[in-house]
Amino acid sequence: MITEKPSATKGMSQSSRILILQSLIPIATSLTATQLEGFTLRLGEALFKLSDQSVRPEEANISFHSYNHIKKNSSAFYRLASSKLSELFAREVRILEKGHQQRQLEDDASLALVTFDEMENKVLLETLTQAVELDNADELVKLNLRISHLLKIDQMSVKTNPFRPEVFLKAIYKAWCEFEPVSDSHHLMLRIMRPEIFLQLNPILRELNNALKDRGILPKDTDLYKFNKHKQSPASASSTLSKKQTVDPFFESKIKGILYANQPTEGEQQLNPNDFGAPNSNGNGSGSNYSSNHGAANAGANPGSQSGAGTPGTITIDRAFFEYLTGIQSKTVQIGSENHNATTLRGIVDQAPVNTISQIDSNTIGLLAKIFDFVFSDPHIPADLKSLIGQLQIPTLKAALIDREFFFKQTHPARVLIDTLAKSSVTWNPDKGVDDPLYKMIAKTVERVQNEFDQQLELFTDVAADLTQFIEEEERISEKALEEPIAQAIQQEKIRQARELASNDVAARTDTGEVAGFIESFLEQQWVNILVLAHTVKEQKPQALERTLKTMDDLIWSVKPKNSVEERHELVNKLPALLSSLNTWLNAIKWEDPSRVIFFSKLAERHASIARAPLEVSARRQVELAVNVAQKASERSMQKSRMDHSIPDQFVFFIDQIERGNWFDFTRNNGSVVRFKLAWVSPRRSRFIFTNRQGHDAFSISSEELIEIFRSGRAVLISDDPVVERALQAVLDERSE
Structure with a gap:
């Protein structure tokens, strides 16, 4: 047993540990809720696709009904899913609190007699669970280790993790079963489910890990490694999970390595101010300083301390330097929207009062200059708006000095504003110039920050919210203008879908190789248009599709050999109704050219030859017919296979x-x-x-x-x-x- 070092959990009661675990439930539930819309769309598309492609009418009807149901009642499904998630997470935490015996009781209860369909659904759910676990292995293993450390459990397997993929899957499945009462759809939903359709669990698990890290539960990757090394043997780190390589997991630490670099030491990568075009500054802070402790700026703190000692926990800003920046900010307001670039920032290091800039201040300036370099070089941001954004260099620098989380958190107020300005600038219409309402709004935003910002970061939040509200209001207005184009596009897609379905209906018959050549051409060139029409009105007139399909099947049957008296009598009896139905549908699509007469002439000849043919067919002739059918079917199969295996670029x-x-x-x-x-x-x-x-x-x-x-x-x-x-x-x- 490993001896734990003093940590956030040292001396903590078991009830307190469980409370921490329970605090993860709303995090997991809310993060999942943000993904439910996307998941519902993907699920709906899969159901719709199945309704198109299924050759089983009952399955096609069920999937199409489920697609319509979730499309029309998505909000109800969101509520059900969120409720089931919260319920199952709470249940899993209770089981973990009560221990192995409670879980055994739960498992025993699940072994009660079930139907074959329920067993099959359970197998599908387990298979999907394994696939999703593999896709989220890295974050899941980390979460196992942190929860194990939190609850002082020697070893936690995936099966006991309250936030394992199985719980998410079961919650969604239970929500679906309650949402869609048709039992056949429950099995159907599990059949079409794939990891790419399901929720993206990796970001959710990552945030749960971060929440535990913030509480001091194995906050470093090295802590995870040490804990795992003692808790598990190399072969049992995860029996069912395959760990994946993460992409650049040290992004934050690399930025901190630049920002908090002091004096370079051998073997340590430190900041070279020349990388940013700024001279090195090693001055100590003198006089009163602004002190930043996790983002709070306070005047007169630690006057005798070294300015910017290089530790993220306590950062001081020289008062004279801060006032110097305020002076530059005031001058920028007076100058107006002249051309600004990152040299505005780089010049500060040379021009600031002597010994007021610490090394970390210099690093902050250099790093921020690089960010504005990137903004100014972005080809998609218009030059006029780059100039406006450039006027925020000094306020942004002051905000970053007050709270250097600017470089680490996307939610930092100043960072949100810069990101929002850059994104909205892309949409500006240069033809309208400064008269564009968006340009005026951006100019107003910049002007307010220049005039009002001193130390209150909330100002950035306020102006970013105003800008976002303006953009959203414009989007709402633009959506109204799209009603007619969307209606036309929906109709075009409906016709396209109907044509795909009609082509599939024809192909399902002709791919067998048993359809006569002239009938095959007729179906692919003319009858497919009738089927398109029938599929288009299927919702209003479902009987139309049934009749067109039956007429097509009767036509195909009518030209097949009839080797008994009964079959020939049946053909004679069916022909009048068949020919009448064919003509009625062909009139509907206005097929009036001479080829119509030729088709019916060939059809009459074929029917006559069938009636005159000997009832007994020689064995040799039967073999010839079978070979021809098989060869034709093989050719069509190879052609279709080539199309299906074409590699998309x-x-x-x-x-x-x-x-x-x-x-x-x-x-x-x-x-x-x-x-x-x-x-x-x-x-x-x-x-x-x-x-x-x-x-x-x-x-x-x-x-x-x-x-x-x-x-x-x-x-x-x-x-x-x-x-x-x-x-x-x-x-x-x-x-x-």
Whole structure:
């Protein structure tokens, strides 16, 4: 047994430990709730796809009904899922608190007699659980270790973790069973479920780990390693999980290595101020200082201490330096929106009062300058708005000096504002210039920060909220302008879907190789249009589809050999109704050209030859007919296989990932570039509507057309990742080269 070092859990009662575990329940529930909309859309798409492709009418009907049900009542499903999640998490924590005996009782109760369908559903659920566990192995193993440490358990397996994937899956499944009372849909839901359709658990588990880290539960990766080394043998770290490599897990520590670097020591990578174009400054703070302890700025703290001792816990800012920055800020207000760039920041190190800038201050200035370099070099942000954003360099620097979490937390108020300004700037219409309401709003935002900001970070929150509200209001107005284009696109997708279904109906018959050549051509060229019409009105007139399918099947049957007197009598009796039905449907699609007469002439000849053919067919002829049918079926199968195994390129995958709200630069034939946002995506992602910020100049385009545009390089996605995060990553990439 390992002897634990003093930690946050040292001397803590068992009830207190359980309370910490219970505090994770609302975190897990709320984080899951943010994903329920996306999950519901993916589930609905899977159900809809199954209803299209299923060859079993009953299964197709059930999946289509479930698709409509969840589409119309998604809010009810969200509430049920959240309730079940909270309920099961609480139950799992109680079981963990009461120990092995309680879990055994629960397991015994689950072994009561169940139906075969229930057993099959249980197997499907277990299979899916294993797949999701593998996808989230790294964070799940860490959570196992932290909960084990918290509760003083020698070893915790995945099966006893209250927040394991199985619990999420069971909660969603229970919610579905209550939401959709048709029992057959329960099995159907589990059958179509895949890890890529289900919730993305990795970010949820990561936040649970972070919540425990914040409470001092194995806060470092090295602590995890040491604890795991003593608690588990190398082979049992996770019996069912395959650990994955994480992508750059030391991002935060690398930034801290830059920001909190003091005097370089041998073998230690420290900040070189020349990397940022700023001279080194090793001055000690003198006089009164501003002290920042986790983001709070206080005047007159520790006047005799070294300014910026280099430890994140206690950071001091020289009063004279802070007042110097306030003076620059006032001058910037007077100058107005002249061209600004990151040299504004870099010049501070040289021009500030002597011995007022500590090493960490210099590092902060240099790192922030790099961030603004990135903003100014972003080709998608218009130059006029770069100048406006550039006026916030000094207020942002003051905010970062007060609370250096600016570099680590996306929710830092100043960082939120910079990210929001950069993202909204992309949508500005240069043709309208300064008269664009967005430009005026951004200018007003910048002006308010320049005039009012001193030490209250809440100001950044207020102005960012105002800007966000303005953007959201514009979006609401633009949505109204899209009602007609969306209605047209939905109709186009409906027709496309109907054509796909109709083609599948025909292919299901012709792929057997038993359909006569001229009948096959007729079905693929003419009857498919009748089926499209029938599928289009299926919801209003389901009998129309049934009749068209029956007429098609009767036509195919009518030209097959009839080797008995009874079959030939049946053909004679059915022909009048069949020919009448064929003509009625062909009139509906207005097929009036001469080929119609030729078709019916061939059909009559075939029927006559069937009636005249000998009742007895020689064995040789039977073999010839069977070989011809098999060869034809084989050819169609090979052709279909080649189509099914065609490898989609990166652009096919790309348009599956783009989302509403993404902005793109489109290059016209004359070389000019126009900017549009993706305003709407059809449920089956076969049509996309793009528009400008106000919802005008909308155009609809098919998925095939859009793929070709991207493939030819005539459209480029504008990244909507937060600009500060991208800038910091660029700094790290630059230093690693």
